[in-house]
Amino acid sequence: MTEFGLKTTVHFGQAPLSYLDTLKAQKIFIVTDPFMVESKMADRITERLSGKEVSIFSNVVPDPPMELVVQGVNEVIAFRPDLLIALGGGSAIDEAKAIMQFSRKIGELPDMDFIAVPTTSGTGSEVTSFAVITDREKGRKYPLVAPELLPDVAILDSDLVKSVPPGVVADTGIDVLTHALEAYVSLKANFFTDAFAEKAVLTVFQYLLRSFESSEDTEARAQMHYASCMAGMAFDQTSLGVNHGIAHNIGGRFKVPHGRANGILLPHIVEYNADLKDYQQKEYSLAARKYARLAELLGIGGVNVRTGVRNLISHIRKLEKALKMPQGFHDCKIAQAEYQKEEETIAQGALADGCTATNPRQVTRADVIKILRQAW
Structure with missing residues (x-):
């Protein structure tokens, strides 16, 4: 028997970020990179989260290494969010996946919903159960594969990729x-x-x-x-x-x-x-x-x-x-x-x-x- 199923709900077309206006979560943890914060791109997300408690973890780099995942895990366990949002390219989404998975295992946290907002058009990580983490000492990349890595929601806003070089x-x-x-x-x-x-x-x-x-x-x-x-x-x-x-x-x-x-x-x-x-x-x-x-x-x-x-x-x-x-x-x-x-x-x-x-x-x-x- 062959099985085919899609867990992630995809929002696209006109004004897909308006989905964020409907969120019921009160404590939201955002994983992104420094450029998203410095360029004010992250503001497009946070401006829709008025009245909610938001923590931004912007320590994302290309080919995310395990040590940054550990930093993110520590912050998530301390903050105890009920929603995690990944904003950025494949590295941000992959790092967010790893942070979420390890936080759940280590921190005995309540279930967190997971939203992915890609800002590049490449990895497809917003709809996959894969993530890739780098071991810098060994010079190797390790794929993580688990059903729980799948985002609950993906938001495809083409306005976010207009500035990609x-x-x-x-x-x-x-x-x-x-x-x-x-x-x-x-x-x-x-x-x-x-x-x-x-x-x-x-x-x-x-x-x-x-x-x-x-x-x-x-x-x-x-x-x-x-x-x-x-x-x-x-x-x-x-x-x-x-x-x-x-x-x-x-x-x-x-x-x-x-x-x-x-x-x-x-x-x-x-x-x-x-x-x-x-x-x-x-x-x-x-x-x-x-x-x-x-x-x-x-x-x-x-x-x-x-x-x-x-x-x-x-x-x-x-x-x-x-x-x-x-x-x-x-x-x-x-x-x-x-x-x-x-x-x-x-x-x-x-x-x-x-x-x-x-x-x-x-x-x-x-x-x-x-x-x-x-x-x-």
Whole structure:
């Protein structure tokens, strides 16, 4: 039996932040980053919480480390809120998830409702039961996976992403594409998750470049915000694949932004998962056939599965070049000797990563090493 369900209620469209006017909670703990406070973006939330007791924890940084989670846990236990709001990008939402989970376990707190308000269009964390926390000493990222990490409510306000700079739009947008593609070919993919993944892929190719080129293109910014959420809905049910398994380990060691690492790896992973042989090949893997199906939906299909997959890979590369993204890790200020030195450790970490377990093609150490060298 296969199960599909959605816990999170999503508010979007016109004035979605007005939902906050209906809150009954009296003690509210907000997890965000310093920029949200300094830029007054957080005021858009707090101005709707008049008459309530509010505590703001703004100690969020990219790739949130465990020590900051511990700080947040201590503050939550002391404040004892009945509602937690995460405001920011994936790092803020992930840190809020970890703070909430550990606070409940350690502090014997009453149930807290959880609202996520994303301000970037990439992680889909507002609708997933995943969070990623960094161990700085070991240089590794650790996924947390638990049903209780799912927010009760997600608020998608496209006004909050208007000021996102082009570089971040590119990184986060390619992260959306990677989420959708990995969910689409995951071993746990199903009829319903395929629908979300397909729509997310089509939306990315239609709107990401427009969103990158102009912050005034409100339609493109809104559509990418929705695509991020849809991709999150898909991969929350299916998990991901070796693309994320490798990216988690590269990001932890070399401080490459997560979406950027995913983007560099993505064309190589699609080719790897498709497992194309020679031109006489008659039987193709399910992943290859699904990639070819996406190529058809994008209007770039070929005369057979092989050409469809090749066209999809070419389409991904073309988009990434237009977004001015690095084409290899050599463009990320990583010393080649250091990169090569870490190959074995990255490979071991990728194989142990929970995301890799649902990759459509069984991955070996040698496979990861080969992909790392292709992606250099």
